[in-house]
Amino acid sequence: MSDWIDEIKSQLPAGRVLTDLADRSSYSFDASFGQYIPEAVVQAKDKEEVVHVLKVANRWKVPVYTRGQGTCLSGGPLPVHGGIVLDISQWPREIEVKADDLTVVVSPSVLTARIDEEAAKHGLMYPPDPSSAHVATIGGNLAENSGGPRGLKYGVTKDFVLGLEVVTPEGEVIRTGGGTIKNVTGIDMTKLLVGSEGTLGVITEATLKLVPKPPEVQTLMAVFDEVRLAGQAISKTLTSGVLPSKMEFMDKACIRAVESFYPSGLPTDAEAVVLVELDGHPEALEVEAKLVQDVMEDIGARETKIAQSKEEAQEMWHARKQVSPAIAQIKPTKVSEDATVPRSKIPEMIERLRGIKEKHNVEIVVFGHAGDGNLHPNVLCDQRDQEEMKRVEDAVEAIFEAAIELGGTLSGEHGIGTMKAPFMERELGKVGVSMLKRMKDAWDPNGIMNPGKIFPEEGQKLVLRDE
């Protein structure tokens, strides 16, 4: 047993420092690719325990991989250099809504959907709504700057963070920001930490902004025979004076997959379906829904439908939610990407994806948050087929290249982690990556926080095959 493990055990209950292979194995993967076994797992339940672990790890220069619920799609919590997995999921889940301030203070282990549920009891809303909100922690959301469909109108996690409590890699506790809406004291460390993917410290508390909960929502579906027209209709809607809360896109392959998995009445001969949600006052919604419907029809939607009841709206969204399980029936492995492009480039990106699919002979289905340009091309494959996985690697690289060429980004939501690190320089350039690295080195002089992530290592390539 290593001396550093003994030191960690000296101040934590033995049952929460796990060294058995079986325990360590269950912390060796996330929702992406690759398996790495840590030397120890520590289940921290309060700030003092995190301070202790980081002080010991920093002194012994042992890597620390903070982990929420392990739902990351880019390899964020994977212990690629061994060391410690610091499990935050066992931490007591505390949510304190301060209704008069329109803020909420949360512990890092809180599941994101619970924040919105608690806020709703006070007539308030926490808008960030990643699809994984019922299973992912707010700590993970903060580290990844996660977003969801409502990002179109309200923004993503970073837009709702007012303050953080963080344990630095050297084991010091700092507070950034606070409980006020405005705060311009110094360089904004809160924004620097959000989206830093666990490379700058451990988030132990967050103060988040809430907004008044809109009294009503309205849903509308539009069906298109051409993807190009769907793209145009999305752009036109966004310049028509109405800002929907969600605008989701499904391509033909998704529509067909949903219909064979959970028949929902979607038209299987259509090239694209766009689902729109508006929120606000009921009287305004009536006018806005009609306006969006007119825009969709003017651009060339072959059919539009405004939900006439809550049940009908739920049915439409249920179809959208079935996309992930439905496409999982097509092939056993799903490489879920989130390359994002400026909104005007959506039709071109979809065209490029079609070309990539043909060139590399892979199955790609496309859905996503079209209103903010955040598409989710999913490459469906079989991880046991090494030859197919080589083609998938090439296709994924081509997807990243296409997004960057169109003025977009490698990741709109899922983060860089291990999966996209090899491509960082293509988007940020050598100097950009080096500036980021210099910041990281200043925060974490011994390089113990989540090493092997974001920054490409010598010769690192995207590898989805077993090696």
Ligand SMILES: Cc1cc2nc3c(=O)[nH]c(=O)nc-3n(C[C@H](O)[C@H](O)[C@H](O)COP(=O)(O)OP(=O)(O)OC[C@H]3O[C@@H](n4cnc5c(N)ncnc54)[C@H](O)[C@@H]3O)c2cc1C
């Ligand atoms: C089915 C499915 C749907 C998804 N849908 C979406 C979506 O719609 N939008 C979206 O953005 N993402 C989505 N994701 C990705 C994932 O859920 C998010 O990235 C989420 O924020 C991860 O939270 P987690 O608790 O699982 O964190 P983990 O996966 O455990 O960790 C993620 C990263 O956060 C770091 N981290 C975790 N906790 C802390 C902390 N307290 N302090 C510092 N660093 C920390 C880890 O080191 C790691 O780098 C989806 C994933 C799945 C499997």
